Each structure stands twice: as C-alpha cells, then as structure tokens.
Amino acid sequence: MKRGVKNQIVKLLKERPGWHPTARIIYEHLKGKMPGLAFSSVYRALLALSSEKKIRGFTLDSEDEKRYEIYTKSHPHFKCTECGRVYDIDIDINLAFKELVEVHTGHIVKDVHITYFGICNECLRKKVKKIVKDNDV
Ligand SMILES: [Zn+2]
Ligand SMILES: [Zn+2]
Incomplete structure (x- = not known):
C-alpha cells in the first residue's frame, strides 16, 4: 500500500x-x-x-x-502576492550565494531556498489591460 x-x-x-x-x-x-x-x-x-x-x-x-x-535541484521560487501562484525561477543564482556564504563563514551550505514575492507577469498584464480599459486609452 x-x-x-x-x-x-x-x-x-x-x-x-x-x-x-x-x-x-x-x-x-x-x-x-x-x-x-x-x-x-x-x-x-x-x-x-x-x-x-x-x-x-x-x-x-x-x-x-x-x-x-x-x-x-535547488532553485528559487517566485510567489505572486496577487494570485498566489508559485513559479520556478530557473536561473542558477543559488550557487553564487552558496559560495559567498561558505567563503565568508567557513560553513558548508547543503541547501538554499530563496523565495521572491511580487506580482507575476500574468497579473501585471491583467492590471495594465484594466487600466487601459478604465481610461479608455
Ligand atoms: Zn499572479
Ligand atoms: Zn519549484
């Protein structure tokens, strides 16, 4: 089972x-x-x-x-504060932070997790559309 x-x-x-x-x-x-x-x-x-x-x-x-x-694989996330959707950020930026932290502290980093919060491109598009519509541009 x-x-x-x-x-x-x-x-x-x-x-x-x-x-x-x-x-x-x-x-x-x-x-x-x-x-x-x-x-x-x-x-x-x-x-x-x-x-x-x-x-x-x-x-x-x-x-x-x-x-x-x-x-x-360790990767950052982006959470939209408007729609709540969570996106993968497929850019290898974790590693840079990892090495920086290891060099400065002597600790060994085994895992990193970064979350960015903001407005996703889809919500942004909807917002712009609404502004255009409301203002009859
Ligand atoms: Zn969104
Ligand atoms: Zn993910």
Whole structure:
C-alpha cells in the first residue's frame, strides 16, 4: 500500500512539472484514484520521498503550508502576492550565494531556498489591460 502511494505521488508530480501542491492538495488528487486512502499515508509517503530526494519539499514563508515538487535541484521560487501562484525561477543564482556564504563563514551550505514575492507577469498584464480599459486609452 505504502509503495503504491509513493508511486502515485511521483507519477502525479511528474505529470505536472512546475506544480507546487501542498500535502492536502496531493491527497485530494489521489483520493479519487485510491479508495480508502488516508491523509496520514500521503503525508508519510511525502516525507519518505523527500528524504530519498525523489521529490523536494519546501516552505515559502511562515504562513505557507509545505509544498512539494518533482524538481529536486535547488532553485528559487517566485510567489505572486496577487494570485498566489508559485513559479520556478530557473536561473542558477543559488550557487553564487552558496559560495559567498561558505567563503565568508567557513560553513558548508547543503541547501538554499530563496523565495521572491511580487506580482507575476500574468497579473501585471491583467492590471495594465484594466487600466487601459478604465481610461479608455
Ligand atoms: Zn499572479
Ligand atoms: Zn519549484
């Protein structure tokens, strides 16, 4: 049963690259396919998969629930404060920070997580459209 849950989670995340669901959302998706599935099984499977580095779990901010994704390489995220969507930032800037911190402190950085907050390009486009419409430009 547990193996089944793990496989289903990996399959679900693989089908949707760039998706960052919470444990609750993953559970909602699998519930229909796996009758009798308990939330605790999903939660335990997520913890196991994260420690096996098959998926990545991260928190965006203190108010946000933990999210999971299939992209396990360390990468920054962008969270839109308007629509709440979370985007992957596929630019290799983590490494520069990592080396800087290591050189300055002598610590070894094993993981870095950066989240940028702002307005996503889609919300920005909608805002501009609205301004244009409201002002009848
Ligand atoms: Zn947005
Ligand atoms: Zn991501």
